Amino acid sequence: MRLMFVVSSLDCGGAERHTLELASALSARGHVCDLVAMKAAHDEGWSRTMIADLPADLPLRILTLDARGHFDHSAVRRLSAELRQRRTQVVIAVNGYALIYATRALRAAAFEPRQRPALTLAYHSTRLRGIKEALQHALVTPLAWNCDQLIFVCDFQYRYWRRRGLHARHDAVIHNGIQHERYSPAARARWRGITRATLGFDDTDFVLGCCAQLRPEKNHQQLVDAVIALRQDGIPARALIVGEGRQRPLIERYVREHAASAQVTLVGHQDEVERYIAAFDVGVLCSVAHETFSLAALEQMAMGVPVVLSDQGGAREMVSDDVQGFVFPTSDTAALMQALRRLFPMEARQRMGEQAALQVATRFRHEQMLDRYERLFESLVGGVGQPAAIAPLSCSPP
Template sequence: MRIAMISEHASPLATLGGVDAGGQNTHVAELAAALAGDGHQVRVYTRRDDPGLPEVAPLTDGVDVVHVPAGPPVTLPKDDLLPHMGAFAEWMAADWRGNGRPDVAHAHFWMSGLAAVTAGRACGVPVVQTYHALGAVKKRHQGAADSSPPGRIGYERALGRAVDRVVVQCTDEMNELIRLGVPRHRMTLIPSGVNQARFRPDGPAFAKDRTRVLTVGRLVERKGVEDLIRALPAVPGAELVVVGGPPPSEMDGDPYVRRLRRAAESNRVADRVRLVGAVSPEDMPAWYRSADVVAATPWYEPFGLTALEAMACGVPVVATAVGGLLDTVVDGVTGDLVPARDPAAISSALRRLLTDDVRRTEYSAAAADRAVQCYSWERVAARLAMMYAGVTGVAAATAAGRSAAAAPTAAEVVA
């Protein structure tokens, strides 16, 4: 099957850690590679982030990344890209006419969906939509600080009715879309996956000299790092290691890093808070394995990939009960769920888990098992390929044995 993936702001080739580079970039890269591993041909259409980049660059065998020369380069924040989606769609449609029409287009993020629907209608290509984040949720939590373009929520509602299928990543997202007015029968729940060749319990770990709580993510307010810092005084003896943000050489000049440092000083835990900055993807498994507990405490979260990566490494998770974390973390089995924006609840959960070796060992085993059984990229790709086949009429080119592997387990929620 020929698959076009549209990821207008999140290139699978991007360096992770920036404001617009995170979970979606990883999702697109891993999904494209897994689909190619099953014999599909994948082309990922993303914006040009450097005028000197080649038009087409390989990601892996069977996957090409197409840098669409429509609009300005990546220096614009993603929220400013809406006016350029028409040109993006026109260029993509011309590419499909000249280089072969795909069997299906899978759009990632709402602006990608606008471009995909426009090009798809021009070329007769069915479109599948994954939102990754919803404007209604962002508006609810950020209020006046929400920088989304005007009309985003309306566009997302219209997309849900216009595309051939909506892929939702968690139950919470499905419920949000139903409230938005997207028909339930148009949705299929297929979560993100985790790279189990990289993220696994065995392997090297970075050294530590005290109990370690690790949190991983972009340094933006909604990730809840300040809540963790406020919780730390009630977790005696533990250090908080924060991985993510700008490169180490740029940390001192970052305004939010300075804000976090002030928070650590005012809470008298500056000697127990370590801001690492961006690290290489190759080092991430060793960081996870070095932790006694991983804390994922965002105010809202469409999926929560870092919690899943930690689970795959056999590390228990304390997470806020929001979004996709409600699906991935089984409360009292693979970790503990706590209310968002509640430092007292966070500290209580961390303290209880860090002082109970038996509970922590049980959580670790269950977390690794759940990641393996429910969230392999091979399973995700096989289920998506079957869904693609349903909307295109093109038989999924997977091995016969994959149909059994793609069958949902009792632990999965399947739409």
């Protein structure tokens, strides 16, 4: 197949990372894949590192079109020319901004009906924050109706957007998947002692880890509050925060103001994040928005780390309370602390960590996810807008 993935930019986000990994994996299976970023990344360090880690002989072509705003005619013309020159069979627009450009470029290319690439919207967003996102959604919704396929990444997201009129000719759910070779209990056992010793953690420390960009909606301050409260209760809690972003000075100031510098460690962005996950006793995400189906949570679970997640997006599709961890009401610090107290006993952590690893191994493996995407795209190549034998909603593995 000849596939073209279109993203807004290659910034360090879950959707962008998922797309780069998906395009790379499909390229490795022999498909011709292009990855087009409409805008330059705000911080190109992450994308450079990710691209540098790809095999040198991987047939994945990556380019940036430097679009300005939503209606850059020059960027539309360039994308249109790419579609014709590359003889693309399926265009995968990732989220609304990319769909605006992909739709306009397909129109400008003026394909004959039998030659027109199938248009797919891969949607990673849940809920709208602010007027700007609401306006973009109003623009994107009618464009989605004309897409041949819309892919959601969890059942909650599918139901949420269907109620609000977002759908295409065909809809499907494909959950995110994790590379079990990299994120595994064995990798945790290999790195746990080394990383904890390097960071100065004792064996008795109750390390609460968070892997997330340092952005307002990730709500890192709530994790700091929980650590402080747990220590007041005599539990030796420590926070290990992995990630970088514009909120770092604010988080560091918050930690200092609450006299918690000795209990909170920020290590910035880490390319080999599995080494740091290995040091976690519990993974925590306190997000208040933009958490559709967390790759970070799945990675931690795959390594045998139980997780405590705010009730955002599809959190309850990966975690059942007291089985793989807990899901708590968003922003409810008392509920977060109650879940963490229940995970403090070693026996509880071990039991739920084993179940977390089993959940990913059986339901959210990378190869399973990749197979579903490949089958869906192959069905679209056979006839535009006519997926063959694809269930409208694929919620769980066969």
